[in-house]
Amino acid sequence: MRHLLLAAAASLALLPQARAACPSAEAMQALSRSILANTPSSPLTGMTSLADGQCAQDQLVQILVPHFGQPVGYKVGLTNAAAQQRFGVAHPVTGTIYQNTIRLRSGGETPARFGAVPNVEADMLVRVSSEAINDARDHLAVLRSIDLVIPFIEMPDLVLASGMDGPNLLAINVGARLGVVGEPIPVQVTEDFAARLASMTVVLSSDQREIARAPGTALLGHPLNVIPWLAQDLAQRGQRMRVGQYISLGGFSPAVPAEAGRTYTVRYEGLLAQPVNVTVRTN
Template sequence: MSPKLTADEVLRGARALYEARAKRVPVAPFTDADPDLGADDGYAVQRELTALLVADGDEVIGYKAGLTSAPMQQMLGVSTPDYGPVLASTVHPDGASVSRDAFIAPKVEAEIVFRLGKSLTGPGVTPARARAAVGEVMAGLEIVDSRIADWRIGLADTIADLASNGAAVLGRPLAPPPEMDFRLLGMAFSRDGELIATGAGAAALGDPAAVVAWLANVLGERGVSLEAGQLIMTGALHAAVPLVPGAVFTAEFDRLGAITLHVS
């Protein structure tokens, strides 16, 4: 399906989100004006917004998948994940301190992150082939943020808004042994030492490797390949929680270790 939006409307939407990111002032949902906007409209705006950010000196270093859990898909009334770019400027090391004021309405979630050791070009990529392409696996904390007012997002809105990306904190990379089953990697998520959520890799589309395969195939339809060295964020393992000033968030993963984020 081709976008409903005209080229001028796509550019206006991208510039509105660009300004919202810069000024931290949200915009109304695009689907308020046209509830029939779909994924193709969102991706058209996303491509223009990404181009604006890259022109400013940022760099796309991978992709994030969103809506990989059944509850999130049900919430938006969709049956498929979405994706957006991972920008170099948004990635932080374990233990980083991130300012709450850098965002509009941030939330944080724990997930499994891969770095590809081999390129993947869809269509036709299977989870087994995606698994074989993984060079490193690591614990991740993603800050999701919405430049759409009050998180009133339809599918087109969140896609246009770079799949609601905000920032990411990455843990120590590990070359996964052949016997590691990403589905079974358990996770305990805490705020200020208090356990507030648990999850496992299977929450992400049944298998985080299946997320990589889905992403490779969807991008392949658009003439884009996943390249060796790129990061792939595979989606939340639990419901996202608000990012509150002064808090310390910790995700403890089986096999991958713990990762911590400080909020200033």
């Protein structure tokens, strides 16, 4: 019994340190002010784990909801090995997307300086149609649980002037801010549709100049592989995907800084009979 009491006391002694690593409410308010002012921020200090970054994110999302709208789903970041290596994280990370993230439609216009560190990224959305998605582990099971695949230009705000690491990426909500939504594509629950998602080529261009291209397999080997990973990540925090939510699957290629006076286009080749585009103009 004495040994048990000593062990319990030792565990309790560690709790203040663990809690202290989660940034304070004051620190998160200061970060939110920088985000809303479109001013780059210094990185948060004192975080020792991704759990601390998640704790910071939970605070930040609640602060920004009155400004960016209610949460409408999730985004998954670091869905390729190169991005994971850059941030020193061995797996993807999850953020929350807002109503503003999916507000702008293809062909729309937005200020280039929409954020503190504004970027443009080739992405893709899916819409959840069944809560069976939380238990889906193969491609056809995922397809049965979504009803739309949506071309999507994500416009993340990377917020920090320097010092980005895994905990800080989570703390800034994986950069979720704006996005541009293309024409939704009804899902086909077939092996062929799943194969086309993997074999398609996703091209990001600026004023007709190609910036980057990547295969569908750039996202965890297959875009639909993102969903089971997200389901398990959410389950560890007692959360589930819900019907009607949108999931941002991640960047097919690295994000690029947003520049004024550009028309950015993401083109999906090989998904349908004709290429599918989504565009946005920056001013």
